[in-house]
Amino acid sequence: MQLEFLGTCAGMPSKHRNVSATAIRRSDAKGWCLVDCGEGTQHQLLYSELSLHHLHAVLITHVHGDHCLGLPGLLATASMSGRTEPLTLVAPKDLRVMVEAVQAVTRTHCNFPIHFLAIEDWSGQVVVGDFRVDITELSHRVPSYAFGFNEIPRRRQLDIQRLQREQVPAGPEWGRLQQGEDVALSDGRLLQAEDFLLDPGPPRRIVIAGDNDRPELLTGAVEGADVLVHEATYTQVVADRNDNRPQHSSAEMIARFAQHAGVPHLVLTHISPRYGDGPRSQPALSELEQEARAHYRGTLFLARDLARYQLEPDRQLRPL
Structure with missing residues (x-):
């Protein structure tokens, strides 16, 4: 299984980071799924090997603009590029209203059918592309969700x-x-x-969460998960200073949770644009990493735009 981060910034883009979008796919397949689609996502795709012709589904964690405003443009580009295969769109039901309104006002017509699945009507697991996906409700200023991607086992390999x-x-x-x-x-x-025939072992599982200020809501979702992708918008000092009114998680909050839950791999994303990665940046990304490492002993990554990671058959997450 592979992860590719197309946008890792929170709220608005910075010079080096676009807003939220994460691609997930099987390592041996061209088909992929997109979790969130902030403005500019289709431009980020130009720097990747991902094709809109092979996109199975778009899944939106919540309706805040930095997670969904790139969707109408991405759908239009897919159509203009000649896509005809159906596309699954999994999102809060209000997003359908937004997409249809933008298409009506801009006279945009998609040459492919869109199969819309409203999260509010979803229960259990649903097959999306190469995965069985489940959802977990989170805590944010608007309804927000996490998606659990479970690989669908393929034919067992010969010994x-x-x-x-x-x-x-x-x-x-x-x-x-x-x-x-x-x-x-x-x-x-x-x-x-x-x-x-070799034992394939239990299916690998990656959980990608939307904005969330209560990591403990993911307790059931991360049981047996190999990777958790979660926001770390700011440090705990900033969260305390603002009384956490934006309802995000700090690096400390999610790190403490992941350590307690026994999550083997944690990838932090959705990082406030206030944190720079230059040698003289104040505040610096290194502050988030240091805070997380102080409370988490597993494998930790701070995602950067266009960074790719592979969950190997041995269930180790490695950068590509």
Whole structure:
């Protein structure tokens, strides 16, 4: 599974960061899903290898502008680029009103059907592209949600080493075993398919959260999750000074939660534009990282625009 951050800034863009947008896909597939679509997302795509023709779905965590104002333009560009395949749009129901209003006023017509799924009507898991997705309600100034992406297991892989060890010659028999069919060899041996198929293990899971000032609401969602992507808009000092009225999480808040919940990998995003990453920046991004590392012992990343990460089969998250 791969993550690519198209925008990591909170509220408004900075010189080096665009507003919220995160792509997720299987490592072995062209198809992908987009979580949030802040203004300028389609421009960020020009610097990636992602194609709007292979976009399975757009999922919007909440209706604040830095998470959704890029959607009408992205849909228009997809249409002008020749897309005809249906697209799934998962979002709060009010977003449908916005998209249809913009399309009506601007006389924009999409050459592909949009299948709209209102989050308010969603229960359980829904298949979206290559994933089974579930939702968790969060706490923010408007209804906000997290999406849990569970990979759909593909065909089990053959245990090539065992086949070679038992001197089973490569040929049609290997294909039949992979299809789950027991095979009788010419030397009289009967091979049980189950003995030659590797255990895929539990599906990998990545949780991508929208804006949220109560990380504990994710307790159930992160159980068994390999990665949590969550906002760290500011440090705890700033949160305390503002009495956390914007209802965001500080780096300390989410780090404490992730440590307590046993989340193995934490990626921080949605960072206030006040934090710069230059050597003389005040305040600096390093303050957020230092605060998070003081409370979290797992693998930590501060996402940057166009950064990519891969969740390997061994369930380790590594930058690409």
